[in-house]
Amino acid sequence: MLTEPRTTRTIGWMGLHRGHHAKPLEWLAEKLIFAVSLVAILMVFLIFVFIGREALPVMIGHERSLPVQNGVAASPDTMTPEQLQAYLGLTREEFARMDRETLKTLIELKKETPVSSDKDAALDTTGWRYLLSPYKWSGYAKPEYIWQPVSEVPKYNLVPLIIGSLKVTLIALLFAVPVALGASIYVSQLASSRLREIIKPVVELLAGIPSVVLGFFGLMVMATALNAFFNYCELHDWAAWCVPAHRSRLNALVAGLALAFTVIPLVFSIAEDALTSVPRTYVQAALALGASKWKAATQVVLPAALPGVFAAVALGFGRAVGETMIVLMCSGNASITSSSILDSARTITATIAAELGEVVFGSPHYHILFLIGVLLFTVTFLTNFAADIIMHRLKFKLEGKT
């Protein structure tokens, strides 16, 4: 349990001095580092508070997608200044600055109600019902999940975005995790030391490629190559089964594959660290008992390093779900609910990146974008949190200590 005798090993504050008297400079340095680490935690907290605050109106249902209109006949001639000021919703200073002409313009603008014959025009489309379940909008043949935030009747259904994000992330992980794990097992257990010195830095070099470059590569090279491949399959009977009737050049598969390049080095280096940190004596014991090198690696070292490997995969998931530039460039960004991996996908991150630039400040659309930001933050936070807990449990189980 937590009764490790901390005091016997460390005397002094936070164990820096180990029984020595602290020098003032050391003390100051320690405090500084402590403050810096606090700042990191504080930043995470502040970011969450800021995003959450902007998303709050939607979450508690105070957002209305349509302004309330009142069609009272108004003019500067018939109303008293006070009435006019209240009618136009101005403060006293604003009102005092305006001349008659400007006031008339304002009244005109206020009267200019969007006369719409659309039966959905009066709906408050930011309600949870419209955000999460399909609805038969006017002009559509059947109930559908629609993300059309810039429209006469703005439609903010989040399901296509969630499906898009999950689809791309899963594809990326399906490709990246086996490759990264295989490479890390090979490098840490089986490779000769010379080979290891080459492979490890090269794989880790992948992490240094800017995601916009990878996105560009995906857009130009991978999309073209995959498209050519599926075109070829389509023309040959024996391969045609694997090509769905409808597919796009830029799709979830291209984005997922390009994304895998960012996930591989991350999963690789964490998993490799975990595998290397398994005591060498385990392998030696296994080899002494007659196990082959391969058996020792997969049946002794891998289970012992499982918590670290699991953490690597969880962090890879967080990276994939949060990556923006690659999916923005390679996925085609069509907001559809399709299960085919050869259809386009629109992810949460790409939506925020593409739309926040020009959304009207404080509008329902603006708040919805923050809402999906909160969603994204929560998902990555929970994944990391869960990974941490499971890692500790596994560690306890496997090593018998906390």
Place this chain on the structure above:
Amino acid sequence: MKRFQQLAASLGLCSTLGIASAGYGGTITVKGSDTLVILAQKWAEVYMREHSATKIQVTGGGSGIGFAALQNNTTDIADASRPIKSAERVACIKSFGKDPREYKVALDGLSIYVHSSNPLNEASIDQLEQIFTGKLTNWKDLGGPDSPITVYSRENSSGTYEFFKEHILKGKDFVSSAQTMPGTAALLQAVSNDPKGIGYGGAAYGHGAKVLKVKKTSDSPAVEPTEENVLSGKYPIWRYLFNYLNPAKDKDEIAAYLKWIRSDEGQKIVKDVGYYPLPEKLRAK
């Protein structure tokens, strides 16, 4: 002798500073539409070369960003590829007590792009509406080969998107399966690689794919988006590009700059960048 030179130099410096400070003190900031940003930068560059006392700072971001900056008084001029919306007008009036002043600064013809191998040469506005709303889904309905249509569109933050939606789709929604590209260049790149693709974009980008001729109605003649046709109004998909500003600021350097933009000299640059200059009657004399 050396001293004399120094004196002369410092005198010269003083007089230059004197002239500069007699004119406009600060920098003219221009912010807004991504469609206009190439043109606005070119204007600023040429204008600053001729008027070294004036400094002009141009940034993009989108038409909406420009209006937001105008209303917060963080920019002098807002670039826009669409007319101001009434909500934005109200916000501006509330902020500085005046209706923002609008100047048309150039014309833009939207082109319809298809892959260069596509046998189709023309389409009517009606057909385009049906393609982009998802009513027409196969090229054979337009007289092409039997293959599905892949629709490429722009992000909904783009002024081009809104213009196309309003004028071609008549306010209807784009088909959900439309792939949205983060810029006209990306869209053009995608269409030029996709034999089934169709997309739309500004005139300044038209290379790499085939540009369709457009018919106003199904029985009117098909028109190519050339300068002559856009200027005469024969080509049906065109728009104005705007500059907006607080009327109180429309004086001195800013007024001179805006006048220069709309003069023959400024309009010559419009043509170099790839958009269409204003017709004579809208230019500043």
